[in-house]
Amino acid sequence: MNTIVRSGAAARAGALFLLLGPLVSWVAEFVTAAAWQDPPYSPLYNWVSHLGLTGPPQTAFGQVANSPLGAVMDTGWVIYGTLLIVGTFLVFDPRKGTRPVSIMILAVLAGVGVSLVGIFQGSNANVDNGLIAFHTVGAQGVMLAGNIMAIVVGAGGTRIGLTRGRSVASIALGTVGLIAFPLFMADVFTGWMWDIGLFERAVIYPIMIGHALLGSSVAAAQRHRATHPPAPLIARVEN
Numbered sequence: 001m002n003t004i005v006r007s008g009a010a011a012r013a014g015a016l017f018l019l020l021g022p023l024v025s026w027v028a029e030f031v032t033a034a035a036w037q038d039p040p041y042s043p044l045y046n047w048v049s050h051l052g053l054t055g056p057p058q059t060a061f062g063q064v065a066n067s068p069l070g071a072v073m074d075t076g077w078v079i080y081g082t083l084l085i086v087g088t089f090l091v092f093d094p095r096k097g098t099r100p101v102s103i104m105i106l107a108v109l110a111g112v113g114v115s116l117v118g119i120f121q122g123s124n125a126n127v128d129n130g131l132i133a134f135h136t137v138g139a140q141g142v143m144l145a146g147n148i149m150a151i152v153v154g155a156g157g158t159r160i161g162l163t164r165g166r167s168v169a170s171i172a173l174g175t176v177g178l179i180a181f182p183l184f185m186a187d188v189f190t191g192w193m194w195d196i197g198l199f200e201r202a203v204i205y206p207i208m209i210g211h212a213l214l215g216s217s218v219a220a221a222q223r224h225r226a227t228h229p230p231a232p233l234i235a236r237v238e239n
Helices: 009-035 070-091 098-119 124-129 132-155 164-189 196-227 233-238
Strands: 058-060 063-065
Touching: 009 070, 009 196, 058 124, 070 098, 070 196, 098 132, 124 132, 132 164, 132 196, 164 196
Parallel strands: none
Antiparallel strands: 058 063
């Protein structure tokens, strides 16, 4: 099998980063949502990005937003984006063909996208000064690039270290996310805004699960390689 991942300490560290990124983001989300009590935060109704709003309560994009720990969520997104990019570059070897290069490009797009969401809030102030464009481009960028990345990873799963089941799961996750994306956008642009948090998470969570799946799979493959090194060439020829 022609693997497209590196080996050794770099790959192990990269796998850990890929796994930690979504976990850090989820912890930040749950902590921030728990602190939002007036009115209580609803993961099905409220925007995900409203968790990152700092400052006084405001009505933004049709919803009342009051996130006392908005900076925690913003920090979580930036850490996630950074770990995703660094982890992908540590794991994949661009010398092994177009697939690892494609995965690295998609990881950069997704990582930069989620970081932009954390840096440029979806606030009324940013709508007025035009910085909301960075937030919007970042959000849509990670939604598309992240789900496509899950599909590309799954399609090349055997060369990465994913089992057949995990490869199929990665493809399925990316497909679900891409199907949910136009539904989410339609919910926004038609003005219906029905359970916007549900549709938004249907696009985002498959990406995060896919990254956790990738990181844990690479880590497991690296452990197996370390404990079961390939037989020397002479021994294989003699057998």
